[in-house]
Amino acid sequence: MEERENFITLVDEEGKEEEFEILMTLEVEEKEYAILLAVDADEDDEAYIFRIVNEDEEEYTLVAIEDDEEYENVVAAYEAIMDEEEGN
Template identity: 70%
Template sequence: MEERDDIITLLDEEGKEQDFEVIMTLEVEGNEYAILAPVDSDEDEDAYVFKIVYENEDEYSLVTIEDDEEYDNVVAAYETLMDEEM
């Protein structure tokens, strides 16, 4: 199977691996975020939004956004970008 740069593997709450496609990364108010969608899904699921926190130049973590206002700002920025592309 060909390895793709836009596919990452995350662990779910049960410790099982799940592949996600990186739909896009975007910057909002000085922070970077990743929009991910499950690769192997039978359903038309929504995308997931994670904050990218850099440990150093080569390592980063994807962090769940806990703040509702921050999440809403990222979703609004994503929707604006999607509307502009159409």
């Protein structure tokens, strides 16, 4: 992974690189998550959610969420934050 400010480049299983904007990081149930949107995304494209696993103080890994309940909890927390921001 290559990082510059609010952008990160991820490499998929086939070796293809894609750049993402980090929209937000948030903590849910003592785990940290990143909300990412592809830089070349269309208006209708959805954001991606990854769990952040800290390897040490400077290194981390983004892990796909495979548990439906965990995913839904993060989506609910993200939507609550967005609703709160829109309400202000």
